[in-house]
Amino acid sequence: MKVGKLSLDIMAKYIFSRSGAYDPAVLVGPAAGEDAAVVRIRGRHLVAHVDPISGSVELLGWLAVNVASNDVAVRGVRPRWAMPTVLLPPSADEAVLDKITSQMDSAARELGVAIVGGHTEVTTAVTRPVVVMAVAGEGDRYITTGGARPGDIVLMTKSAALEAAAILATDFGDEMRRKGIPEDVLKAAAGFIKQISVVREALAISDLATSMHDPTEGGIAAGLAEMAHASGASIEADPSRIPVSREAEALCKAAGLDPLRTLSSGSLLATVPEEKVEEALDRLRKLGVSAVAIGRVIARASFLVKIGDIEITNPYIRDKFFELFQ
Amino acid sequence: MKVGKLSLDIMAKYIFSRSGAYDPAVLVGPAAGEDAAVVRIRGRHLVAHVDPISGSVELLGWLAVNVASNDVAVRGVRPRWAMPTVLLPPSADEAVLDKITSQMDSAARELGVAIVGGHTEVTTAVTRPVVVMAVAGEGDRYITTGGARPGDIVLMTKSAALEAAAILATDFGDEMRRKGIPEDVLKAAAGFIKQISVVREALAISDLATSMHDPTEGGIAAGLAEMAHASGASIEADPSRIPVSREAEALCKAAGLDPLRTLSSGSLLATVPEEKVEEALDRLRKLGVSAVAIGRVIARASFLVKIGDIEITNPYIRDKFFELFQ
Structure with a gap:
């Protein structure tokens, strides 16, 4: 398949129609352009978003925190909690990891976001460093x-x-x-x-x-x-x-x-x-x-x-x- | 660096010490062996976990939903919401995507998990299909x-x-x-x-x-x-x-x-x-x-x-x- 996002018809066929179990607490689920999900937890709205960054090495950590946080903020909810998955190729050295996590730390501090979990591993499955960032926040209202x-x-x-x-x-x-x-x-x-x-x-x-x-x-x-x-x-x-x-x-x-x-x-x-x-x-x-x-x-x-x-x-x-x- | 998870001293140096902003709502943050984060939302506990699966192609979708859901369930909280990031190499065809998303759908249905968002893209950054799965649930108590x-x-x-x-x-x-x-x-x-x-x-x-x-x-x-x-x-x-x-x-x-x-x-x-x-x-x-x-x-x-x-x-x-x- 061609590099990039999937086309809408492919998304409709393989993604949007395959969304697991029905849950009435889900207020915004998978849909084109609606990048952040919204679920209800005891009258509050949990807004969550996940995004991979694979297009930069030099700015990877900084971009990963900011871009994913942006997608929560455009729901009108402050991004608060982040979970990065860092995938490094075997060719990466500690300096690469150092750059990624120090950028994530400073970007998160600047935004007031806490990094609450995540996963880091070295794998032959990637050719260059990739960060998949999940960010969530909660509020009493949201926009789409x-x-x-x-x-x-x-x-x-x-x-x-x-x-x-x-x-x-x-x-x-x-x-x-x-x-x-x-x-x-x-x-x-x-x-x-x-x-x-x-x-x-x-x-x-x-x-x-x-x-x-x-x-x-x-x-x-x-x-x-x-x-x-x-x-x-x-x-x-x-x-x-x-x-x-x-x-x-x-x-x-x-x-x-x-x-x-x-x-x-x-x-x-x-x-x-x-x-x-x-x-x-x-x-x-x-x-x-x-x-x-x-x-x-x-x-x-x-x-x-x-x-x-x-x-x-x-x-x-x-x-x-x-x-x-x- | 060597393929696999990072050693504890590397984790301590580059990961655990770089956790962004302090947030008193975070009850369980990044720590060795504590894979699922716990944050408090109005008296409830949101339990969230993220895990990449890169070690299988045939069972990728099924494993991604189940393994990440397991890590929420071991907190004593039912996994409810999933956000998969699917990264495919350009060599992947629609049949690969079909297999991954149909497995995710059926695994999620079996567990009662709703897929609420996510991201799918074709990228030269991966050599084989990778799914990074974020799963969350909420409950009134949790164990660690x-x-x-x-x-x-x-x-x-x-x-x-x-x-x-x-x-x-x-x-x-x-x-x-x-x-x-x-x-x-x-x-x-x-x-x-x-x-x-x-x-x-x-x-x-x-x-x-x-x-x-x-x-x-x-x-x-x-x-x-x-x-x-x-x-x-x-x-x-x-x-x-x-x-x-x-x-x-x-x-x-x-x-x-x-x-x-x-x-x-x-x-x-x-x-x-x-x-x-x-x-x-x-x-x-x-x-x-x-x-x-x-x-x-x-x-x-x-x-x-x-x-x-x-x-x-x-x-x-x-x-x-x-x-x-x-």
Whole structure:
């Protein structure tokens, strides 16, 4: 099978229809775009998410904690408990393990997340280090990817392809240099890793938003398509309003990637009723997080997402980032 | 680094000391032998565990659900919610995915576990299919691996190396045939996979036990050593009382494995105060699960575990099973 996520029809055939026993406590189960599960425990809502990171070695620990925590936070619930599974190839030395766990520790401390368990092993089953991160939190309410309503405004924080640019500038630094990317661009983009968390901004506006999403694989385009798909609606976005940094632009171009269609953790997508947009933007400004309105939710149209002239009809968007490893 | 789990000193240096933020709701966090975390949510106890399965392709989905569920059940809490991460190499076809998810579905249904989320992707980071399974449940009380007290009797259900024998008979069937293992032995051992769950038996005696454990890597020897280590005690076991089936004996011998030191999920280890042993054995008998007393917990001695003449002083026991993949 092709590298990357599975297509929707494959997911429907082999994944969504095979979800084990029925449990009425499960409020959000497996569904496209709904990455975090929600189960009820005595009137509280446990929100849990699991995500593998295999696309970076240099930033692996940091990304694993932040990306998985983002997916809990976009439910409007604070991520609190993490369980990493670290799989190392026999070629890995202690320095690799040291880097991964020290990054996980500092990322978790910064977010207020406790690492409560996990598993680490050296195995010939992996060719490069992989971290599968499970993160959970609990709260009295939650929102879903599928809550967007026609008329809502789509907000986006920071800029596109932050995650891809940070990885390109570190794991692929030498290759990028050879392709003529200047040192100052590499240095600035490597620093994007500090912007990968959307936890603070997601929690700041969760009571105003109808849906939130952390766009990872497939980028802003896939993130919008997943929100539209899960909400039974469509989204029209204005490409001229989607922020892309000059660093992400340059690095993506050098790597043959579209900055709107590649790893974009760190940029929160949220749909907010029109009358609450000013309040949401104001709160984000006070946090020091840049944010703009990039589009609007409309009733389900012939497309899921329209970005300028480009119509997207399938939430499955191939992210060419992973082809860099082939 | 060497294939397998990490040694205790490496774990202490890079894992246990790097557990992110402090959270008073965490009742059981990362520690050797304590595989399932316990956190408090409004007076209830959430028990969560994560485990990768990379040592089998044929039985992958079935093992992933059962082994991870076992680790929740040995806390005395019913496993209820599962989140699998399925990582497939590009060489995998739909039939492999089909086998994995249909096994996960049927194992989960049998246990009453709902699959609430997860992630599936095709990645060059793995050389063979890997499933990392997170399972959680909740209850009003829990027990730990570290609760064994001197004087307690050590009970063991079923027989040693059930898991290793089942995998050898399926994934390594042709090799075992070449080594002269007869068909009837292969067939019987392949059927051991149906005995891999300890959920029913663990829940049946959890109110009598001071500690329970599901021995996986390193087998019965490692399981006993982990219980002793976590409990600050030692265990004396009588090797003549540890059941080993003739199938496990033959297959382990052919594969160069010690049946007491290799994959043994399916066999519950439990420590029970002497006055409750008859009641525990009686309940297990009524479930149709064979069980015997194999030893006794004593005050911490110069060894962690003594099996006959053999003294084990380190809970880290190398499981040669994983060398079969090299």
